[in-house]
Amino acid sequence: MARQSVPGWAPLITAGTATLALYAPVLAGMAADWARFPSQSHGFAVPVISAYLIWTRRGTAASGLPDSSLATMSIGLAALVTGLGALLIGSLSGETFLARISMPLALLGVVLFVGGPAAVRRVWVGLAYLLFMVPLPYLTVKILTYQSRLLDAGITAAALRRLGVPVLQDGVMLHLPNITLEVAEDCSSVPAIAALIALGVAYALLRPRPVWSRITLALAAAPLGLLANIARLIVTVLAAYLVGPVAIGNVIHQFAGTTVFLATILLLRGLDRMLTRLSGPRR
Amino acid sequence: MRAGRRLVVVLGLLAATAAVWYLASPVGECASAAALNELPATLHGWTGVDGIPDRILPADPGEAAMVRRTYRNGRRVAWVSVALFTRQDQPDRRASINRIYPEKDVSLVERVALPGVDAVLVSGADRRFLVAYWRQIDRRMYASELRFRLALMRAILFARRGDSLLVRIAVPAGPDGLPEALVTAVELTQILGAVLAGRAGC
Numbered sequence: 001m002a003r004q005s006v007p008g009w010a011p012l013i014t015a016g017t018a019t020l021a022l023y024a025p026v027l028a029g030m031a032a033d034w035a036r037f038p039s040q041s042h043g044f045a046v047p048v049i050s051a052y053l054i055w056t057r058r059g060t061a062a063s064g065l066p067d068s069s070l071a072t073m074s075i076g077l078a079a080l081v082t083g084l085g086a087l088l089i090g091s092l093s094g095e096t097f098l099a100r101i102s103m104p105l106a107l108l109g110v111v112l113f114v115g116g117p118a119a120v121r122r123v124w125v126g127l128a129y130l131l132f133m134v135p136l137p138y139l140t141v142k143i144l145t146y147q148s149r150l151l152d153a154g155i156t157a158a159a160l161r162r163l164g165v166p167v168l169q170d171g172v173m174l175h176l177p178n179i180t181l182e183v184a185e186d187c188s189s190v191p192a193i194a195a196l197i198a199l200g201v202a203y204a205l206l207r208p209r210p211v212w213s214r215i216t217l218a219l220a221a222a223p224l225g226l227l228a229n230i231a232r233l234i235v236t237v238l239a240a241y242l243v244g245p246v247a248i249g250n251v252i253h254q255f256a257g258t259t260v261f262l263a264t265i266l267l268l269r270g271l272d273r274m275l276t277r278l279s280g281p282r283r
Numbered sequence: 284m285r286a287g288r289r290l291v292v293v294l295g296l297l298a299a300t301a302a303v304w305y306l307a308s309p310v311g312e313c314a315s316a317a318a319l320n321e322l323p324a325t326l327h328g329w330t331g332v333d334g335i336p337d338r339i340l341p342a343d344p345g346e347a348a349m350v351r352r353t354y355r356n357g358r359r360v361a362w363v364s365v366a367l368f369t370r371q372d373q374p375d376r377r378a379s380i381n382r383i384y385p386e387k388d389v390s391l392v393e394r395v396a397l398p399g400v401d402a403v404l405v406s407g408a409d410r411r412f413l414v415a416y417w418r419q420i421d422r423r424m425y426a427s428e429l430r431f432r433l434a435l436m437r438a439i440l441f442a443r444r445g446d447s448l449l450v451r452i453a454v455p456a457g458p459d460g461l462p463e464a465l466v467t468a469v470e471l472t473q474i475l476g477a478v479l480a481g482r483a484g485c
Contacts, residue, residue: 011290022297073289080293084300092307093436094372094445114289139380139428146392171391171406182390 012115039191046133054126068116080109100134132198145190153183189229196225228263329354335362341382362453371445384414415468419448422480
């Protein structure tokens with residue numbers, strides 16, 4: 001049975017591999033960014049998770065691939081041409097985000113054109129997940145990061161005042177009686193937002209659960225990450241006030257990204273349990 | 284259409300894309316920075332001397348050429364930086380958005396509305412100043428980063444040219460000095476815009 005399926009899948013696998021080969025320089029550039037920026041290092045995990053998602057949804061290979069209709073072939077071809085056009089424009093003009101984001105679209109076009117809707121149903125989740133490996137445009141991240149720094153500083157100052165700590169907020173600066181602290185770029189969770197969302201989506205997809213539960217978990221990861229980061233900031237500033245500048249060197253502050261990531265996983269786990277309990281009686 | 288034929292179509296498209304990508308003519312490099320070399324030291328009553336403190340307007344390692352001057356007009360002072368960036372089809376040769384205005388020891392950066400240019404008010408413990416800036420490709424000024432990027436993309440794709448200027452004007456704005464700083468920034472924007480529009484290019 002498996003042998004019969006090979007002719008159906010072989011053109012698709014060949015086309016997919018050739019497309020990835022064309023994108024090799026783009027992938028290499030992305031991998032360099034993942035290695036260079038800690039907030040983007042989740043990019044290394046994304047293709048692995050994507051491959052896993054495709055593998056688990058591959059279905060029965062023995063069924064092979066039926067011929068596509070003219071309409072689906074046209075849509076697939078249009079997606080492929082659009083993806084390759086974006087790759088060319090992005091690569092030739094140095095707009096790396098455009099070139100990178102075109103890859104999942106080109107792959108989806110290849111799958112729809114060569115494999116048809118049956119193949120798309122099996123791989124679209126994995127291909128869509130590849131979007132998380134594309135680093136967000138830096139300008140957008142920078143603007144959001146600055147706004148989040150102001151918000152983080154404001155909430156931290158308000159929380160500290162509630163705890164009886166005398167603190168003056170001046171933009172991103174927090175003036176305490178014994179020290180002035182800056183809510184720096186590294187203190188913001190925004191650069192890791194893509195990683196947090198990718199984490200939430202992976203968490204939601206990797207185990208069978210109702211669709212509403214999946215959507216809730218996927219959407220909750222980013223806000224939970226922001227919440228975890230603010231809690232980390234409050235603890236760090238409080239420690240700096242009570243203990244002194246030496247507290248800035250603590251583990252929670254030094255490994256900010258890891259701390260927030262672990263806290264987000266724990267919060268997601270808690271939310272998951274709550275959702276499971278909610279959905280329990282319906283079964 | 285059979286799967287084999289569809290595969291041939293895909294491979295053909297991929298090969299055509301690769302051919303266009305690798306056979307595209309290289310982007311030209313700006314040989315001379317005419318606009319910068321001829322920037323007058325005297326501008327409508329403003330007299331300039333070379334040099335700007337880096338903590339006011341940071342220099343960018345990607346600059347191919349630049350002029351950095353401190354201009355004075357009576358008791359008014361302004362710092363002007365005009366930098367040329369070339370071969371911007373390579374992202375690491377573009378102006379860094381982290382170096383348009385200083386970010387170290389700065390507590391607050393607020394957007395300020397100024398006609399035709401981008402502007403921010405930078406506040407730190409011991410300083411407060413306005414930075415007005417824009418990009419320029421040939422004679423056209425761009426205040427919006429998005430419009431600039433689109434114009435640059437067009438220039439690189441169709442003219443195979445990737446040069447632009449980044450013009451920055453910093454004006455001190457003490458505790459109550461913002462209105463005066465705005466007037467100065469607008470005045471210098473108009474003067475510099477007119478001067479550079481006539482000379483921009485390679």
